[in-house]
Amino acid sequence: MDRSEYAILxxxxxxxxxxxxxxxxxxxxxxxVESAREALSTTAAMAWVTWWALVVGFAxxxxxxxxxxxxxxxxxxxxxxxxxxxYGSLFGFVSSSCSYSAIAxxxxxxxxxxxxxxxxxxxxxxxxxLVIEIGAVIWILLGWQFLVADILGGFILIGLMAFGFVYLVxxxxxxxxxxxxQDEGSETVRDPVCGMEVDPDETEYSVxxxxxxxxxxxxxxxxxxxxxxxxxxxxxxxxxxSGWKALADKQWKEWGMLWDEIAIxxxxxxxxxxxxxxxxxxxxxxTFAAVLSGMIFVAAVLTGVVIHFVFLGAGLIPAPESVQIAxxxxxxxxxxxxxxxxTGLFGVLxxxxxxxSVGDDGHGGHGEAxxxxx
Numbered sequence: 058m059d060r061s062e063y064a065i066l067x068x069x070x071x072x073x074x075x076x077x078x079x080x081x082x083x084x085x086x087x088x089x090v091e092s093a094r095e096a097l098s099t100t101a102a103m104a105w106v107t108w109w110a111l112v113v114g115f116a117x118x119x120x121x122x123x124x125x126x127x128x129x130x131x132x133x134x135x136x137x138x139x140x141x142x143x144y145g146s147l148f149g150f151v152s153s154s155c156s157y158s159a160i161a162x163x164x165x166x167x168x169x170x171x172x173x174x175x176x177x178x179x180x181x182x183x184x185x186x187l188v189i190e191i192g193a194v195i196w197i198l199l200g201w202q203f204l205v206a207d208i209l210g211g212f213i214l215i216g217l218m219a220f221g222f223v224y225l226v227x228x229x230x231x232x233x234x235x236x237x238x239q240d241e242g243s244e245t246v247r248d249p250v251c252g253m254e255v256d257p258d259e260t261e262y263s264v265x266x267x268x269x270x271x272x273x274x275x276x277x278x279x280x281x282x283x284x285x286x287x288x289x290x291x292x293x294x295x296x297x298x299s300g301w302k303a304l305a306d307k308q309w310k311e312w313g314m315l316w317d318e319i320a321i322x323x324x325x326x327x328x329x330x331x332x333x334x335x336x337x338x339x340x341x342x343x344t345f346a347a348v349l350s351g352m353i354f355v356a357a358v359l360t361g362v363v364i365h366f367v368f369l370g371a372g373l374i375p376a377p378e379s380v381q382i383a384x385x386x387x388x389x390x391x392x393x394x395x396x397x398x399x400t401g402l403f404g405v406l407x408x409x410x411x412x413x414s415v416g417d418d419g420h421g422g423h424g425e426a427x428x429x430x431x
Contacts, residue, residue: 074092077092103198105392105396106197106198106392107193107194107197107198108396108399108400109392109395109396109398109399110193110194110197111194111399112399112400112402112403113193113399113402115308115312116304116308116402116406117151119304119305119306119307119308119309119310119406120295120304120307120308124294124295124300124303124304133148134148134166134171134172134175134176134179134180135170135171135172135175136172136175137172137173137174137175137219137222137223141172141174141175141179142174142175142178142179142215142216142219143179144175144179145171145174145175145176145178145179145180145183145215146179146180146183146187146212146215147183148180148183148184149179149180149181149182149183149184149185149187150183150184150187159180159181159184159185160181160333160336160337160340162180162181162184163176163177163180163181163184164176164238164340164341166180167234167235167238168235168238168239172222173222173226173231173234174218174219174222174223175219177218177222177349178215178218178219178221178222179215179218179219182211182214182215182218183211183215186207186210186211186214186215187207187208187211187212192204192207192208195207202368202373206364206368209364209367210360210361210363210364213359213360213363213364214356214357214360217352217355217356217359217360218352218353218356221352221356222352225352226348226352230344230345230348231345233342233344233345234340234341234342234344234345237340237341237342237345238340238341248272248273248274248278249271249273249282255272255273255274257270257272260272260273260274262274262275262276262278262279263279264279264282301406301409302409302410302412304406304409305405305406305407305408305409305410306409306410308406308410309406309407309410334346334350337349337350
């Protein structure tokens, strides 16, 4: 998050505390001490019950990103039929990105030729609404009914967005948005050795192998490049130390993008990110940004209504008088075992991420092979 968003949250926090000060019947000192104690204990308890799910979820997302090729993904999203929408939803689900990462990845897939329905409708929303680690957290904190509602609602939302792009949004509006994205500058590709993003028009280091062009961030990456290893399978990457080094690097990037939002999310009930709408405008232009934002609003409202009545009809909505505020606490139960395991996994992945002696010449992992002309 940027400074303006931190400032907004600071104002919200100050307003909340101020409201409590004026409405409490306790002495001011007692109120502040008790409120701070309760906030800290709740934050610690929520971190305790969700820690293992976040570590495992980020590891899965890192493995998917490190061991699969984005070039192959974009080729499967060029149409807007059931298979393309299905692939977009699947790839979005396993990528499990934060909002900023999701819109950036979807934008690149759209720029490469993917349809709006498959990239901006399916992939972008599956990667944020069907997030692996957040799904685990929902199950833990709220129960399986909420997880089912989240998954079902995600698919309904994706279906509505895809329907809107295919049947409601004029083709010329979509193509103008694509031209706006393509005019923003050269797209980046990944160094197949270290995984770093590289601008093909700026780098001095490239190699041609079997009709493909590989781009590198530095001379050392170019010299350590092995084309045989760049074409390794997912299984080979998953069973090699360098492959796990790449996973560790990718999952650490996800932590870097989300740690502050996760931490603040434990303190605040929700997090509003208005700059995302502005990102749409910068990527696609004002007209398409307005269309996309309007579609998201309408689809979200319709999805909420449908989910409500589906669960009401199935008798899965608890009666208001039966609802209780669950006390989240730290206990020596199965969560302790899971958290110990997660802490060990986190430690190993952090060591791999920090290590400079794992894999090929200290780089480890094998990123995407960038094909010429992509």
